[in-house]
Amino acid sequence: MTARHLIPLLAGSAIVLANQAFGADDDTVQRGAYLARAGDCVACHTAPGGKPFAGGLPIESPFGTIYSTNITPDKKAGIGNYSEAEFAAALRQGERADGANLYPAMPYPSYAKLTDDDVHALYVYFMQSVKPVAEQPPETDLGFPFNQRWGISAWNWLFADADTFQPNASYDQLTDRGRYLVEGLGHCGSCHTPRGFAEQEKALDGDSEDYLAGANLNGWWAPSLRGGDDGDGRGIEGWDSQAIVDYLKTGRNAHATVGGEMTSVVANSTTHLTDKDLMGIAQYLKSLSANPAGDGATTADQRQQATDETAAHLQAAKNLSDGERLYIDNCAACHLDDGNGAERVFPPINGNSLANADDPTGLIHTILAGAKPPATPTIPAQLPMPGFGWRLSDDEVATLATFVRGAWGNDGGAVTADQVAKVRASIDDAPLDKAVDPNGELNHDDGESHAANGAQ
Numbered sequence: 001m002t003a004r005h006l007i008p009l010l011a012g013s014a015i016v017l018a019n020q021a022f023g024a025d026d027d028t029v030q031r032g033a034y035l036a037r038a039g040d041c042v043a044c045h046t047a048p049g050g051k052p053f054a055g056g057l058p059i060e061s062p063f064g065t066i067y068s069t070n071i072t073p074d075k076k077a078g079i080g081n082y083s084e085a086e087f088a089a090a091l092r093q094g095e096r097a098d099g100a101n102l103y104p105a106m107p108y109p110s111y112a113k114l115t116d117d118d119v120h121a122l123y124v125y126f127m128q129s130v131k132p133v134a135e136q137p138p139e140t141d142l143g144f145p146f147n148q149r150w151g152i153s154a155w156n157w158l159f160a161d162a163d164t165f166q167p168n169a170s171y172d173q174l175t176d177r178g179r180y181l182v183e184g185l186g187h188c189g190s191c192h193t194p195r196g197f198a199e200q201e202k203a204l205d206g207d208s209e210d211y212l213a214g215a216n217l218n219g220w221w222a223p224s225l226r227g228g229d230d231g232d233g234r235g236i237e238g239w240d241s242q243a244i245v246d247y248l249k250t251g252r253n254a255h256a257t258v259g260g261e262m263t264s265v266v267a268n269s270t271t272h273l274t275d276k277d278l279m280g281i282a283q284y285l286k287s288l289s290a291n292p293a294g295d296g297a298t299t300a301d302q303r304q305q306a307t308d309e310t311a312a313h314l315q316a317a318k319n320l321s322d323g324e325r326l327y328i329d330n331c332a333a334c335h336l337d338d339g340n341g342a343e344r345v346f347p348p349i350n351g352n353s354l355a356n357a358d359d360p361t362g363l364i365h366t367i368l369a370g371a372k373p374p375a376t377p378t379i380p381a382q383l384p385m386p387g388f389g390w391r392l393s394d395d396e397v398a399t400l401a402t403f404v405r406g407a408w409g410n411d412g413g414a415v416t417a418d419q420v421a422k423v424r425a426s427i428d429d430a431p432l433d434k435a436v437d438p439n440g441e442l443n444h445d446d447g448e449s450h451a452a453n454g455a456q
């Protein structure tokens with residue numbers, strides 16, 4: 001599930017509270033607004049170009065298209081008649097006010113961890129500060145048997161964890177807070193944890209080594225978030241906590257620039273979290289033991305040596321392969337001969353998780369359509385990568401991508417022209433990348449975004 005195809009991007013916004021009808025105390029409303037950011041409610045509950053929280057986002061699942069619902073406090077179209085207990089049941093048990101089960105496209109298996117206090121603050125925020133919108137989103141209508149919502153009870157019984165968060169004294173307070181945010185509101189596992197035979201996340205918390213071990217999201221690899229230093233040092237295993245904080249805050253750091261569905265997570269959610277909460281998240285991820293290094297895993301020294309060799313060969317520019325020539329002609333000006341780019345301007349593609357992912361879809365997508373990092377309050381300017389789909393054929397992209405995945409310290413597999421053709425065909429229905437401001441207005445950016453159309 002949770003293949004979120006059409007995700008509105010946010011061009012940075014402050015939380016300004018409007019519409020305080022019944023004068024609940026401001027602190028609770030503000031806390032609820034912050035928690036709604038941490039839970040990224042707006043990303044799923046807003047249709048492209050639609051009103052914030054009014055629902056209607058189509059979410060592709062293996063069972064068909066599921067539409068998010070209107071969670072504004074409108075009494076007919078939204079959740080205006082939900083009591084706090086009903087709201088809590090929807091969030092933590094996936095139970096609608098009329099008793100029907102919600103589809104797990106709503107991340108209640110993660111939100112089950114929420115404390116009563118936080119559910120209360122969210123409820124106050126939604127009821128008192130979100131503007132009611134009287135618009136009915138399209139009904140979800142899955143075919144039989146998936147339209148039988150009672151069937152979800154068995155799934156819940158097997159896979160959903162009803163326990164609320166229990167503090168764990170073996171973590172310091174900040175790291176434990178990070179654990180709460182990651183496992184609970186952040187629902188990071190809904191994209192980063194591999195799924196089992198019934199589309200369930202294989203684990204919902206750090207007690208299992210499957211948790212956050214990396215997963216394929218419609219082809220785009222959501223890398224492992226297990227940051228321990230006991231693996232081969234790739235991905236966030238090689239990042240320090242501050243680098244994780246920078247990535248979540250600004251969408252970039254010395255190792256990577258955000259792409260794919262993570263762009264919306266950064267823009268709508270993590271960039272709005274406090275540095276302290278982000279540090280808690282980072283420390284928690286670093287506390288998770290690394291994925292076991294596979295056979296043939298390389299060491300950092302070996303990868304450095306391979307990097308030097310590729311860079312020297314590109315510089316000498318003699319006897320170049322087709323892939324090497326394509327790289328020099330199209331990519332090296334920005335990502336350089338060593339594939340390491342220039343810090344915070346051009347991300348490294350040497351050692352980069354996207355370049356090395358088992359499934360090359362994300363890399364192909366980036367080469368064809370380009371990419372644009374999100375504007376965040378701390379770094380509003382965005383230097384996009386241009387797309388090369390208009391000038392490179394499927395064969396050329398395949399040859400180039402194969403080179404990139406095997407160059408320097410990388411060890412991804414070869415790419416075929418067929419794979420490129422498939423990704424190229426999917427890019428035509430490029431999503432809108434307009435922003436959502438939960439306070440009501442759509443944020444119109446500078447229009448430059450269309451250069452990167454489909455990057456998301």
Ligand code: HEC
Nearest residue numbers: 039040041044067068069071090096102103105106107140
């Ligand atoms: C990953 C996508 C996603 C996120 C994130 C998400 N939701 Fe949902 N939510 C859904 C979908 C899809 C449904 C409708 C499911 C269905 O129809 O069975 C839903 C349903 C609901 C409902 C039931 C409403 C009704 O129709 O009666 C409530 C309440 C709700 N969500 C609140 C929230 C809140 C609060 C947050 C943030 C803390 C949130 N959701 C975050 C996808 C999401």
Ligand code: HEC
Nearest residue numbers: 256257259330331334345347349354371372373383384385
């Ligand atoms: C004009 C400069 C420029 C050129 C030329 C260029 N890129 Fe990029 N590239 C960027 C920028 C800027 C980004 C960061 C944008 C983003 O990811 O949102 C980027 C991002 C990437 C990423 C994603 C990295 C990550 O961390 O997610 C990959 C992979 C990549 N480029 C590969 C290539 C390849 C292969 C070529 C040659 C076809 C190429 N680039 C040409 C500037 C460039």
Ligand code: HEC
Nearest residue numbers: 186188191221222223235236256258259260261262353354
């Ligand atoms: C909607 C799906 C989704 C959710 C939810 C999500 N992620 Fe991601 N995440 C991705 C994808 C896809 C990528 C790969 C991005 C790329 O290729 O540039 C990614 C990349 C990352 C990376 C970079 C890893 C690397 O090796 O480059 C970090 C760190 C990260 N996510 C942290 C988080 C955290 C923390 C959360 C929860 C607060 C979270 N993500 C929730 C989809 C998601």
